[in-house]
Amino acid sequence: MNNLTFLPVLWPxxxxxxxxxxxxxxxxxxxxxxxxxLIGIVLSMYLVFSVHSQGILTLGVGxxxxxxxxxxxxxxxxxxxxxxxxxxxxxxxxxxxxxxxIERERHYYYPVFQFLLIGVNGAFxxxxxxxxxxxxxxxxxxxxxLLVLGGTKIQLRESLKYIIxxxxxxxxxxxxxxxxxxxxxxLNMAQIxxxxxxxxxxxxxxxIAIGFLIVxxxxxxxxxxxxxxxxxYYAPPIPVMALFGALLTKVGIYSIFRTYTLMFYHDxxxxxxxxxxxxxxxxxxxxxxxxxxxxxKKIIIxxxxxxxxVIIFGISVMNEQALSGSILYLIHDMLIKAxxxxxxxxxxxxxxSDDLRQMGGLIKQYPALAWTFFIAAISLAGIPPFSGFAGKxxxxxxxxxxxxxxxxxxxxxxxxxxxxxxxKIFMYGFWGTPKAGYRSAAVPVNKMLIPAVxxxxxxxxxxxxxxFMYPFISQAVETLLNPDIYIKAVLKE
Amino acid sequence: MxxxxxxxxxxxxxxxxxxxLFAVAIFLGGHYSPGGGFVGGLMTSAAIVLLLLAFDxxxxxxxxxxxxKVLIGSGLLISSLTVxxxxxxxxxxxTHAYRYIDLPILGHISLHTAVLFDLGVYLxxxxxxxxxxxxxxxxx
Numbered sequence: 001m002n003n004l005t006f007l008p009v010l011w012p013x014x015x016x017x018x019x020x021x022x023x024x025x026x027x028x029x030x031x032x033x034x035x036x037x038l039i040g041i042v043l044s045m046y047l048v049f050s051v052h053s054q055g056i057l058t059l060g061v062g063x064x065x066x067x068x069x070x071x072x073x074x075x076x077x078x079x080x081x082x083x084x085x086x087x088x089x090x091x092x093x094x095x096x097x098x099x100x101x102i103e104r105e106r107h108y109y110y111p112v113f114q115f116l117l118i119g120v121n122g123a124f125x126x127x128x129x130x131x132x133x134x135x136x137x138x139x140x141x142x143x144x145x146l147l148v149l150g151g152t153k154i155q156l157r158e159s160l161k162y163i164i165x166x167x168x169x170x171x172x173x174x175x176x177x178x179x180x181x182x183x184x185x186x187l188n189m190a191q192i193x194x195x196x197x198x199x200x201x202x203x204x205x206x207x208i209a210i211g212f213l214i215v216x217x218x219x220x221x222x223x224x225x226x227x228x229x230x231x232x233y234y235a236p237p238i239p240v241m242a243l244f245g246a247l248l249t250k251v252g253i254y255s256i257f258r259t260y261t262l263m264f265y266h267d268x269x270x271x272x273x274x275x276x277x278x279x280x281x282x283x284x285x286x287x288x289x290x291x292x293x294x295x296x297k298k299i300i301i302x303x304x305x306x307x308x309x310v311i312i313f314g315i316s317v318m319n320e321q322a323l324s325g326s327i328l329y330l331i332h333d334m335l336i337k338a339x340x341x342x343x344x345x346x347x348x349x350x351x352x353s354d355d356l357r358q359m360g361g362l363i364k365q366y367p368a369l370a371w372t373f374f375i376a377a378i379s380l381a382g383i384p385p386f387s388g389f390a391g392k393x394x395x396x397x398x399x400x401x402x403x404x405x406x407x408x409x410x411x412x413x414x415x416x417x418x419x420x421x422x423x424k425i426f427m428y429g430f431w432g433t434p435k436a437g438y439r440s441a442a443v444p445v446n447k448m449l450i451p452a453v454x455x456x457x458x459x460x461x462x463x464x465x466x467x468f469m470y471p472f473i474s475q476a477v478e479t480l481l482n483p484d485i486y487i488k489a490v491l492k493e
Numbered sequence: 494m495x496x497x498x499x500x501x502x503x504x505x506x507x508x509x510x511x512x513x514l515f516a517v518a519i520f521l522g523g524h525y526s527p528g529g530g531f532v533g534g535l536m537t538s539a540a541i542v543l544l545l546l547a548f549d550x551x552x553x554x555x556x557x558x559x560x561x562k563v564l565i566g567s568g569l570l571i572s573s574l575t576v577x578x579x580x581x582x583x584x585x586x587x588t589h590a591y592r593y594i595d596l597p598i599l600g601h602i603s604l605h606t607a608v609l610f611d612l613g614v615y616l617x618x619x620x621x622x623x624x625x626x627x628x629x630x631x632x633x
Contacts, residue, residue, distance in 0.1 A: 003579060006586055013573055020566035062587035 005059040005074045008044050008082045008121045011036065016114035029110045030097055036114070037090040044083040051079045052472060056479065056489035058127065066127070066490050067188035073127030073490055076476035077327060081124045081254060084331050087458060088246050088338045089117050091451035095342050096239040098447050099349070104149050104237075112149070116142035116243065123251045127490055129180065129187045132255065133173050136219070140166050143248060146240045147232065158235035165228040169218040176211040183208070190490035193262050193483045201266035209264035209271045213256065213278075220252025222312060223281040226305055230289065233301050238345030241297070245304050246338035253311055253330060260315055261323070261480040268318060276316035280407060282309030283414045290421040294356045296344045296429070299421050300337070303380065306414055307333040313407055314395040322398025323477045328466070329391030332459060336379050336387065339455035340422075342448070343373045347429055349443045356425065361434030369449060370430040376456050377426055379463065381419035387463030498547060505547035512540040520615055521608075530611035534618025541619075542626060550630060561627065564620035572613025575606055 015036035022028050051057055051074055059072040074082075093113065100109055119139025126132050144166075148159040181187055183204060184195045196205055214225065221229040233244050256275075264271055286309055289302030311333070314326030344354075346369060351359045363370040375386070382388035392415060399408045462469065479485050516536035523529025544553050579586040591605040 003586055010573070010577060010586070013569075014577075017566055017569045017573060020569070021563065023562070059585055061585060062589065063585050 002050075002057045002059055004043075004047060004050060005057045005072045005125065006061070008040065008047060008086070009118055009125065011040055011043060012114040012117040012121070016111045016118070019111040019114060020108070023108055023111070024106070026102065026105045029105065033093055033110045033113065034090075037086065037093055040086040040117070041083070041090060044079065044086045047074055048076075048079045048083050048472065050074075051076050052475065056486065058490055066492075067186055067191040070131045071127040071188060071190075071490055072125050073189075073486070074125055075479045075486060075489075076472060077254075077257065077480065078124040080327070080331060080472060080476060081250070081334075082121050084334050085117065085120050085124070085247060088243075088334060088455070089113075091338060091342070091455045092239050092243050092246075094451040094454075095242070095345070095448060098444050099345065100237060100239050101150075107149060108145070109149060112142050112145045113243075116146065116247070118142075120247050120251055124254060127189050129177055129189055129192065133170070133177060136173065136251070137170065139248065139251065140170070143244065146243070147236050149240075150237065152235075155235045158232045161228055162232040165218065165232075169215050172211070172218075173215045176208060176215060179208050179211065180205075188490070189258065189262060190487040194487050194491070196263055196266065197483075201264065205264065206267045206270050209259065209267075210274065212259050212264075213271075213275065216252045216255040216259070217278070218252070220249050220256065220308055220312075221282075221305055222278050222308055223285050226282065226285065226308075229305065230298060230301050233304075234297055238341060238348070242338045242341035242345070245301065245341055246334045249304060249308055250330065250334055253308060256312060257315060257326075257480070261318070262483050262486060265318070265483070272316045272318055276313060276404065276407060279309045279313035279316055280410050282306075282312065283410055284309075287414050287417040291417055295354050296347065296356055296425050297354050299356075299425060300340050300344055303340075303418060303421065304337060306418055307337070310392070310395065310411055310414065313411060314398065317395070317398045317402050317404060317407070319398050319402060320477055320481060321394045321401065323480050324470075324473050325391045325394025325396075325398060327391075327473050327476055328394065328469075329388065332379070332387040332391055332462060335455050335459040335462065336376055339376045339452050339459065340373075340380065342452040342455070343369065343376060344425070346443065346445060346448050346452070347373075349448075350438050350445070351435070352439055356428045359429045359435065360432035361430070362438075363430040364434050365438065366445060368453075369445065370426075372449065372453055372456055373430070374426060375460065376452075377422035378419070379456070379459055380422055382415050383419075385464055387459045387466075389463060390466040502547045505543050509540045509544055512536060512543070516540065520611070523611060524603075524605055524607060530614030531618055534615040535622065537615070537619050538622035538626070541623060545626070545630070550627070561620045561623040564616050565624065566620075568613045568616030568618075568620055570613070571616065572610050575610040575613065578606065 015032065019029055019032060022032065057074045060066055061070045061072060116139060119135050119142055122135035123132055123139060126135055144159065144163055147162055148155055177187065180192065184192055186192055186195065218225045233241055260271065260275065283306055286302050286306030290299050290306060293299050293302065311326045311330050314322045314329065347359065347362065348354045350362065379386035379388050382392040392411065396408050396411060399411070516533045519528035519536060520530060520533030523533065541553065541557065576587050579588050589605060589607045591603055593601060593603050595601055
């Protein structure tokens with residue numbers, strides 16, 4: 001029993017409730033949210049270090065022990081992702097103060113923001129499959145509100161699509177959970193893993209595994225289930241877009257991590273090969289999108305899809321290097337995607353357009369903005385010593401070891417294309433002749449730049465200090481590769 | 494055209510109270526038999542909606558001067574505090590405590606912290622339902 005495990009979920013809940021009561025006092029809301037985010041980071045750091053020193057922490061909610069009650073499990077992967085989520089939450093919150101607009105702030109933006117964090121943190125920490133569904137729903141409810149808040153025409157149109165896609169995938173989720181329950185008679189992830197190992201994953205369970213892949217693939221936007229993403233993420237204002245891009249798809253990826261390493265790992269010739277092909281196709285589609293568009297929001301959105309493909313490919317290889325690489329790359333990608341969204345947000349505000357052909361010459365007036373973007377861009381592409389490098393290198397090593405050279409080639413080429421797509425933004429957005437009429441007076445560039453700089457700095461540190469981070473990552477990978485550790489911690493055998 | 498809703502209004506004056514009382518009965522019965530905060534909450538909102546239909550928004554706000562959004566917050570707060578109670582007593586969160594006591598008229602009854610959680614659910618359900626209905630009603 002360890003109540004600390006659940007605090008990253010409970011804390012934003014209390015904050016959100018408090019914010020409902022002070023909904024009309026915007027200054028106060030900002031301060032409360034900010035303060036709460038700082039505490040949230042401290043809590044999740046404490047969680048990471050506790051897990052590091054004591055191993056996996058569990059909590060049988062309501063004194064019902066596993067496998068009978070719902071159990072909250074903080075292993076290293078989950079704790080690291082919770083910490084990353086809280087850091088990103090803080091940065092986006094800081095950015096929101098200056099860009100989300102008073103109208104949205106007055107209409108419960110900050111409470112809903114906290115509720116989204118509850119869903120994301122909860123999905124990472126739960127050890128029960130049905131409870132995972134519940135936290136998915138909490139997260140989705142909050143995301144519906146954030147997507148539609150403001151009610152512009154494009155938001156309403158895209159919200160409708162987004163809700164239809166997610167309602168469908170949620171019902172499919174419940175159906176799959178029901179199938180799994182009728183086969184195995186349990187919903188506790190550790191016990192599911194144990195029972196699948198006992199029967200050595202017959203065909204019916206592999207089918208269910210693919211069913212779950214469809215569900216999580218829809219949330220995580222893998223090929224061919226990504227079509228909703230470019231449209232839906234395009235609609236809301238930049239802070240919400242950053243929040244979605246950095247967190248929501250990653251919850252889908254985390255769920256694939258969980259299901260494909262803890263539960264369905266016995267028939268890798270079928271499930272993981274399938275996963276590998278989907279991942280590579282996802283990368284290809286993402287690359288095509290990222291290169292084709294002149295709209296900077298679209299370019300970064302398609303870069304999300306590329307990253308999803310790279311991480312999933314690492315999972316499908318399923319050896320130590322590739323999994324470490326995937327985890328490193330996942331955390332890196334969350335940080336840097338959030339930063340990139342915030343940065344292009346400033347560019348769009350300054351130029352009054354998101355078309356790259358309407359921009360130019362920003363570096364003359366805003367050198368800090370330009371160089372932050374440059375560092376973020378080459379981190380994204382994975383140039384050493386920045387944070388994307390170590391992750392990609394390990395994924396490539398892992399793929400090489402298992403002999404998947406086609407995969408290696410595609411991941412390598414995709415890096416080049418990622419570099420091209422972000423350099424295109426840099427060259428057309430920052431070089432060239434300055435266009436007349438920047439709305440510099442109306443945009444508090446420096447204040448908006450601070451959160452992006454914080455994120456980029458953390459990601460640079462993350463890249464330079466990979467050596468220091470590695471014990472944490474390898475602890476996470478150890479649990480993923482040996483499901484017994486997880487099972488023993490949860491079922492206490 | 495002025496509607497003649499004398500019958501509806503007269504019936505409502507009685508029925509609303511019956512429904513409210515039944516809602517409370519169902520809410521309290523919920524621990525051992527079918528019922529609980531969710532149904533109780535829905536039924537309470539049904540009573541308020543009936544009042545809204547028979548009279549109008551102005552009259553009902555005069556009778557029940559409640560900001561339903563604050564009601565949602567209060568409900569959430571009560572439930573979450575019950576959940577967090579585990580922190581104070583050093584037991585896992587959401588652990589419920591109970592005790593049996595004998596009262597003069599009511600006899601042998603049980604007291605559960607789960608009822609507090611359910612009270613929160615009740616308030617949230619009333620709050621959410623009424624917020625939705627009022628929002629739809631206002632826009633006409």
